[in-house]
Amino acid sequence: MIRTLLNLLGPDHAPPVRRTIALMTATAVAEGLSYALLVPVLRALFGNTPADARPWLVAFGAAVTAYAALRYTSDLSGFRVGTTLLRGVYHRFGDHLARLPLGWFTARRVGEVSVLAGQGVLQAMSVLAHLLAPFISAAVTPLTIVVVMLAYNRPLGLAALVAVPVVAAVQVWTGRATAAGDAERAERGDEATARVVEYLQAQPVLRSGGRTGERFQALDEALTGLQHAARRSILSALPGVLGLSLMVQAIFTALLTLGAYLALGGQAGAAELIAILVLAARCADPVLSLADSGGELRAARFELARLDAVLRTEPLPEAPEPVQPARHDVEFAFVTFRRNGRTVLDEVSLSVPEGRRLAVVGPSGAGKSTLLQLLARFHDVDAGAVRVGGVDVRAIATDDLMARIAVVFQDVYLFDGTIEENVRLGRPGASDSEVRAAAAAARLDEVVERLPGGWSANVGEGGALLSGGERQRVSIARALLKNAPIVLLDEVTSALDPINEAAVHEGIDRLMAGRTVVMVAHRLRTVQRADRIAFLDGGRIAESGTHEELLRRNARYAGFWTASLPLPLPPATERLRAATDHLGPATDHLRPATDHRRKDAPA
Template identity: 50%
Template sequence: MIRSLATALGPASAAPLRRLLALLAAAAAAQGTAYALLVPLIQNLLGDRPAAALPWLAWFAAATAGYAALTWWAQNLAFGLGQDVARVLHDRLGEKVIGLPLGWFTPARTGELSRLASQSVLQLMNVPAHLLRPVVTATVTPLVVASVLLVVEPRLGAAVAVAAPLLALTLWWSNRAVASADAARHHVMDDAAARIVEFAKSQPLLRAYGRTAREHRLLDDALTAQGRADRALLHRVVPGLVAFGFAVRALLGTVLLLGVHLALGGDLDAATLVAVLVLAVRFTEPLATAAELGASLRMAAGNLAGVNRVLDAATLPEPVRPQRPETTEVVFDDVRFGYDDRPVLRGVGFTLPEKSMTALVGPSGAGKTTVARLLARFWDVQAGAVRIGGVDVRDIAGADLSARVSFVFQDVYLFDGTLADNIRLGRPDATDDEVREAAGRAGLDDVLAALPAGLRTPVGEGGTALSGGQRQRVSIARALLKRAPIVVLDEATASLDPEADAAVQTAVAALARRATLLVIAHRLQTVRAADQILVLSDGRISERGTHADLADGAGLYASFWRERAEAEGWRLVGG
């Protein structure tokens, strides 16, 4: 477990952990030495010359003082390291998450990540702060005591040495039982965490259909499974604790009986018997304490394994010699990509000319959003290449690529802050006037006018204080503020009312004059204004051209255009 913790913390933060272990080992050795000095101290104190015990008392006091000083030093370091564990693990997990491809974030892994970043990290803080000291003490102190016992009374020392493997076997069996139950428990806890998040996010839908928590079967089943896993863990933990506790006490009883037998037979004097019994108690006490912490240690090991799995996950590789594109022309060259065993793009090739607007249309599931995300390198292509200014996106540094591409998604997430905070996410150093200008160009003027605090209005967690259309406009304002030379709008105007849509269309037209613009949209006005239209079907570009080229044809786009035109012509007539 120590090695796993050092791996999770990384080389820079592992040094304080090693220093803490050295201090704890020294403190435990000092404690064992103090216990060992009790033998000559008691022998002389109960012997014919009690005054001879004074030098041993001085040595005992010195060892005890050393133990106290080392323990105080180690515990201060332990508490500080416990705080560092939370900070370092959160930082490392956050940095790792940024580099992971989006394909890694399955619902199960998202639930696991949520548990690891919250519950598991908090539990791992206890490892240096509270768990390491009894573990090290249970290892080092008994070794010192047993070594002294072998010298003072070899027969009793041999009994302890013979029993030690039995104790180790019992502890191994107990930990193994806990490990299997804990692994199963982690799996169901991840599922329960994912279901709870799903249940919270789907409240509007569930309430619209009158579904309550008791009627949400998936959540109920996940929580029930978690309860069963908790009970199974208890059933595994308790027998192991009882068995190890019984073995420790059996060892103490054996030493006691053997010592009394030797004393009654005249082979062991009373003073030595008392000293040996004190040593035997000191030998078993830290072992019993460690046994009680065995389940906590096993759970900590499981949490560490989960953290290290995330930290070991493969990230998108950074280029060894990054290149910087000179232009913003985008080229997809025979791109192939799929999810698991399901191919999505089957040799897609097209060009987005610099400072132009391209509309990408096609049926649902055709891979339009996949195209957009490959452009920003959310995944790496499986064959072919995506190039910006003639440079493969895999050869562009991640930060540079992120600065060049701006996204507006259909599903918008706002952070718990003000409107200005969320818009400024596009460019943190933007001035208030620049934020206000971007908000106006995104059609937020009417929203700001209706809010007493204007841009300083809190949006709530996830933007719950705003409507869906308002959140969408905030997302568009972010992209406008970022001023990236390549902009991707993925159904960005789907939730807008006609007035806001008109304002955004004006902003989109302005973007096309200064940026390379890829628009995934069904709005007729947006598609019609594009410099070129690409039709994606069956994993390939089946049609390309302007609206005038494609609208009068017999292909998929013409059918799409007629359906949209007819739908927009519908009107509700009152009776």
């Protein structure tokens, strides 16, 4: 377990960990040796001159004082090293997760990471602070006492020594018996956590469907499975705990019987026998505590193994000699990408000259968003290449690549902080005037003016205190502040009201000016102004060209465009609109609604 811990932390943390373990071991030996002084003390007290016990009592007091000082020092060292390691593991864990491909983060993995980042890391790092010292004391102190018993009475010491491998065997057997149960419980715990997250995220759907009073079957099944797994884990550990307790009691009874036999035979004095039995009784408590501390250590070791498995997951490889592209054109060259055994993109080839705009349209599931993710190198292609400025993105340093790309997603995630802090994520070193200018260009200043806290208004976790359109404006302001030469837009206006849509479109127009743009959209208001449009279907390019060229072909894109047009109004409604066109705003309520669209049509 210590080896796993050191592998997890790295070589820099090895010296303080080894020093702490050595200090804990010395403390446990000092405790055993202090108990050894009870033998001469009891001999003197039961002898003809009890006053002879005075120097032994002084020595015993000094030994206990030294042990107390060592115990304080070792516990303090354990807490300090544990706190340092906890901080180091959190940093390493977070840095590693940030480098893993997004495809790694399945729903199940989200539950696993949630458990590991909270309970898992704390439990694993509590080894040095809370668990290791009691375990070392429970193992080393009785061994020291056994050595003392050998020095004072060889038959009793040998009898106690024989019990050592028996106790060790029971501990090993208990650990093996509970390993499968612990693994199942952890697996069920990850699944239950993922289901809880899913249940919370599904609240709008459940409530809109009038199912708030119903039980969520998937969550119930996960929690029931966790309960059964926990019960099986406890039952699997129970025989080992009972077996260790019975074994210790049997050993103590055997020592008591052997001691009485030796005393009756004159091979051991009464004082010596009492002292050794006191030592044997003192051994019983720490040995019995091995069951509890051993179980906690096994659980911590299991969490360490899970942390180690995540940290051993290979991130996307970095180029040994990164190349910096001189241009900012984009190219997809015969790109093939598979996910979970399914081909998402199949030999896709596209190019976007520097400063031009490419729009990617098509039905849901065609692979449009995957193109953007491959360009931002959230995944690596299975075949072909994605290039920026003629350089494969795999040959560009990750920080350099991301500095050249600004991404605006459909689902905007904001960190729990102020509006200004979320905008500054685009460029933390930007001046206040630059932040305000980016906000004005994205029309975020309108939102800031009407919020009570202004720039200091808290957006809530994930931006929950803002509307979808307001979150999108923050995202666009962040991208404008970043001022990257390549912009990726992913369905940024798919679910906005008309007012926010107009504001977001204005911000997008400013964001796209003079930059290389790859956009994914269903609504075609911006798409038709792209320099080139690619219609993606089934992971392949069905057709590509300008808006006018594709309309003239009257193929897939033309049908897509036709479906996006407003439904024609009935003749009577048209006549009513014409009759009310000259009327003022006071009669707007009399005008017929003319912006009804097909339910699934883009704007």
